[in-house]
Amino acid sequence: MEIETDVAIIGAGPAGLFAAFECGMLRLDCVLIDALSEIGGQCTALYPEKPIYDIPGLPAVEAGALIASLERQIAPFHVRRLLDRRVEALAGTRGAFRLRTDRGDSVAAKAVIIAAGAGAFGPNRPPLAGIEAFEREGGVMYFIRRREALRGRRVVIAGGGDSAVDWALSLRDIAAKVWLVHRRDRFRSAPESLAQLDRAAGRGEIEKVVPYQLHGLSGEDGVLSGVSVATLDGEVRTLDADCLLPFFGLSTDLGPIANWGLQTGLHTLVPVTPSTLETTLPGVFAIGDVATYPGKLKLILQGFSEAAMAAHAIHPIVRPEQALHFEYSTSRGVPAA
CATH class of the missing domain: 3.50.50.60 (FAD/NAD(P)-binding domain)
Incomplete structure (x- = not known):
């Protein structure tokens, strides 16, 4: 499959899904790519009924219900999805990337967001x-x-x-x-x-x-x-x-992402610039559990904040001719499809 898009988001867990929403709010087209056969990452694959207590405005929410809500939130943007696929290769430069999956898909994107969580995961037995x-x-x-x-x-x-x-x-x-x-x-x-x-x-x-x-x-x-x-x-x-x-944690592996020329830190984490979430590879951003910087908290809510910051940092890459004036969602609403 050949796809052209503004932003390729690798990982369809909570951070990746909210990144798709934030991109949609900025009228940036995006595609979600995930190695699992369904969206949600660990929330869906490992513990859909686990209660989460630190999502703002929700005293308690099950992980699966949170993913369902995030999916409803991006529905107006008709985000394309490539599931059950692993990104094997990344080539190109800022503004002109090409990604290839293990099933032969080719995705042309102007920017990339890595929201891969812990990467491929399995239990510590x-x-x-x-x-x-x-x-x-x-x-x-x-x-x-x-x-x-x-x-x-x-x-x-x-x-x-x-x-x-x-x-x-x-x-x-x-x-x-x-x-x-x-x-x-x-x-x-x-x-x-x-x-x-x-x-x-x-x-x-x-x-x-x-x-x-x-x-x-x-x-x-x-x-x-x-x-x-x-x-x-x-x-x-x-x-x-x-x-x-x-419950002794997960063994993790970034897979091919570790070979893309990104600087990687301890435990397969990807260092980013805190103000933009950009990695050492210009045009490639990382959010959620995979990203690290001083003061980082591994919380879903911080991944949500990083998704918004990355989307705004990406806008001038995709729309260099268009000034971005920040507006609250309560005043602008959800853009029409």
């Missing part, structure tokens, strides 16, 4: 003997697409970050039992989430198992019946559980 058999039978899961799948089950959640705490809080009212295992009694999560966790633990809705770490799994024919945990001193305890949710 705990080194437990025989874990593969329990993964196949659903006793060990790294992503939760439906909370109902865990109704009435005895669930061990391992980890100390936001995902572990948020899922413990989310599952406490449908699981038969929830244990939260961490190697120390200090979790890395939002203060309000930690306060909720303490209250839930005080009511017996969640049992904190600290300081312990995963030690072993037991069961027959891939059916999990117990999770063993141990202290650093070797004290072992067995939890009578039928489901383990290890």
